[in-house]
Amino acid sequence: GRPALSIDWGWWAGGGMVAREVAEYFGRIGLAATSGRESLDAMERLLAAGATQATVARVDWETFQPIYESARARPLLEAMRSGPVREEGTELLRRLRSLPAADRLPAAVDLVRREVGEVLGFGAGESIDPERGFFKMGMDSILAVRLRQRLGALLGRSLPATVAFEHPTIERLSRYVAGEVLGGAASAPAAPATAPVRAEEPIAVVGAGLRLPGGSNDLDRFWDLLAAGEGATRPVPADRFDVARYFDPDPAAPGKMVAREGGFLERIDGFDAAFFGLTPREARRIDPQHRLLLEVAWEALERSGLAPDRLRGTRTGVYVGITATEYGQILATEGEDAIDAYHLTGTALNFAAGRISHVFGLMGPSLAVDTACSSSLVAVHLACQALARGECDLALAGGVNLILTPYGSIATTKARMLAPDGRCKTFDARADGFGRGEGAALVVLRRLSDARANADAILAVVRGSAVNQDGPSSGLTVPSKDAQVAVVREARERAGGRPGEVGYGEAHGTGTPLGDPIELRGLGEVFAGAGRLRVGSVKSNFGHLESAAGVAGLIKAILAVGRGRIPPQCDFVTPTPHVDWDSLPLVVPRSLEAWPADRPRRLAGVSAFGASGTNAHVVVEAPPA
Numbered sequence: 001g002r003p004a005l006s007i008d009w010g011w012w013a014g015g016g017m018v019a020r021e022v023a024e025y026f027g028r029i030g031l032a033a034t035s036g037r038e039s040l041d042a043m044e045r046l047l048a049a050g051a052t053q054a055t056v057a058r059v060d061w062e063t064f065q066p067i068y069e070s071a072r073a074r075p076l077l078e079a080m081r082s083g084p085v086r087e088e089g090t091e092l093l094r095r096l097r098s099l100p101a102a103d104r105l106p107a108a109v110d111l112v113r114r115e116v117g118e119v120l121g122f123g124a125g126e127s128i129d130p131e132r133g134f135f136k137m138g139m140d141s142i143l144a145v146r147l148r149q150r151l152g153a154l155l156g157r158s159l160p161a162t163v164a165f166e167h168p169t170i171e172r173l174s175r176y177v178a179g180e181v182l183g184g185a186a187s188a189p190a191a192p193a194t195a196p197v198r199a200e201e202p203i204a205v206v207g208a209g210l211r212l213p214g215g216s217n218d219l220d221r222f223w224d225l226l227a228a229g230e231g232a233t234r235p236v237p238a239d240r241f242d243v244a245r246y247f248d249p250d251p252a253a254p255g256k257m258v259a260r261e262g263g264f265l266e267r268i269d270g271f272d273a274a275f276f277g278l279t280p281r282e283a284r285r286i287d288p289q290h291r292l293l294l295e296v297a298w299e300a301l302e303r304s305g306l307a308p309d310r311l312r313g314t315r316t317g318v319y320v321g322i323t324a325t326e327y328g329q330i331l332a333t334e335g336e337d338a339i340d341a342y343h344l345t346g347t348a349l350n351f352a353a354g355r356i357s358h359v360f361g362l363m364g365p366s367l368a369v370d371t372a373c374s375s376s377l378v379a380v381h382l383a384c385q386a387l388a389r390g391e392c393d394l395a396l397a398g399g400v401n402l403i404l405t406p407y408g409s410i411a412t413t414k415a416r417m418l419a420p421d422g423r424c425k426t427f428d429a430r431a432d433g434f435g436r437g438e439g440a441a442l443v444v445l446r447r448l449s450d451a452r453a454n455a456d457a458i459l460a461v462v463r464g465s466a467v468n469q470d471g472p473s474s475g476l477t478v479p480s481k482d483a484q485v486a487v488v489r490e491a492r493e494r495a496g497g498r499p500g501e502v503g504y505g506e507a508h509g510t511g512t513p514l515g516d517p518i519e520l521r522g523l524g525e526v527f528a529g530a531g532r533l534r535v536g537s538v539k540s541n542f543g544h545l546e547s548a549a550g551v552a553g554l555i556k557a558i559l560a561v562g563r564g565r566i567p568p569q570c571d572f573v574t575p576t577p578h579v580d581w582d583s584l585p586l587v588v589p590r591s592l593e594a595w596p597a598d599r600p601r602r603l604a605g606v607s608a609f610g611a612s613g614t615n616a617h618v619v620v621e622a623p624p625a
Helices: 020-028 036-049 061-068 075-080 091-097 101-120 141-155 170-181 219-227 280-285 288-303 326-332 341-347 350-360 372-389 407-414 448-453 481-495 515-526 546-563
Strands: 006-009 053-056 203-211 316-321 366-369 394-401 439-447 460-469 502-506 533-536 603-609 614-621
Touching: 006 036, 036 053, 061 141, 091 101, 091 141, 101 141, 101 170, 141 170, 203 219, 203 288, 203 372, 203 448, 203 546, 219 546, 280 341, 288 350, 288 394, 288 439, 316 350, 316 372, 316 546, 326 341, 326 407, 341 350, 350 366, 366 372, 372 394, 372 439, 372 460, 372 546, 372 603, 372 614, 394 546, 439 448, 439 546, 460 481, 460 546, 481 515, 481 603, 481 614, 502 546, 515 533, 515 603, 546 603, 546 614
Parallel strands: 006 053, 316 366, 316 394, 502 533, 502 603
Antiparallel strands: 203 439, 203 460, 394 439, 460 614, 603 614
């Protein structure tokens, strides 16, 4: 037989199936139309050459390549990559640098304002608010790349890929240019004043209960998973929803999701209602997340050497991170007649914490915390504060997340957040979104002096914690490096440790091509000059547990400081090309490592950053000898 020729066509002008809106989008990303004559000529040349497969498209590589590679590395284009911008600078850069120091920031503002206006299509002389976020003014990722390219070409400098996200206003980007590029003294606005850091009594972690993917239902099993660097993602269980009905590899397909796997628990329907004094009818109306919390709370207390039934009437607090309300949506499909008195108490988020306090008779503060992905770590922070202030004498803190419907995965698909393979490839060049996961975990906390007096088995000590907000970042869900730096520094100051004493950083690390580089650069800023910090993220093992993610990372850090070992980063093959690793004081462990000998305190930091902008960081230390 004769060889066949397969051609991957770009879009044709003067007809075809490309809508006007799509054609405009193609133009913005550097894909131009080919005429019918050009396309046929190309096909004739390919046939004459005996080719079997080829792509025929008109591409503006200067525009298309950085946009196409912004999500992840593209080996196919490696040979076409232009060399780095030469760093000797341009005549404009030399002129700006020659200005007196006091004049460099105003000059940078003029430059950045002009280029932003050009990129966004503002008219000549049109006023642009220097404090307004780029993305609120209509900038998207394509225009952000264009702004970076224009500024880099004018200045003769290679700017970070995320420069418009990290410095998302004219004022902040101008300060970056003035400080980092021109050599001025105003690279960032002054950080907002923080409350004076006062010495607080450390908080002891005296127990934990957990239900995590991969059968990690106790600390030993969880450690085995971590130490082996194993992943625990699996197909969507058949008892949740029909994944085949909702799957489509095209993220634009209406009502569909791109992932068929995630970090799912084995069983969520088994619950002993009678054990907790609940009737079968009431139990059926209770969100499975609430039921799971009851079980994990009992196990956490029991493993702490505490009899749950003897805590009745005590000043024990409950702090639960929880976000999802999918069970209420499921119950709503049963019709209005199915709504009864248990519907409200079974599905409202506040009852997740309130029911634990009620069932066990606990009389300390009891609250549900919803700060999205940072919920459970914020819950730990609030519990530590309450213990330090004497509002309670014992506390349960953590979070829960279950995936009961496809709708969250559909929404994250449409937002281009969900990884098609359902895995978080944190810090890796293949990072293309996060995989979703589920689980529940609670830690038992007590003031260190009380834990010692009670002869508790101490797993770790919380030395400091902090919470803040992104504030006016470039978009509601876009992370702020400055806020991340501030919250890590504040927690570390509260802990009383120097940067060089921290041996491990459990990062938020969702595996997104935007969030990971921002977090890595922030950690690099905090720990600059402090030696090499090991960094990792438990999300690579079993996905992003969302409202339970922070406490899962905390327990990983507790196990690491307690056992003096740092687990390998799962699914880490090639470091992301979106940061300059040689300039960062960070290293990602590829195998199980002994705790660094030059950091004998065994301190670890844990970060959790909420999608709505609330950030948390907790510093833990190995238990006292």
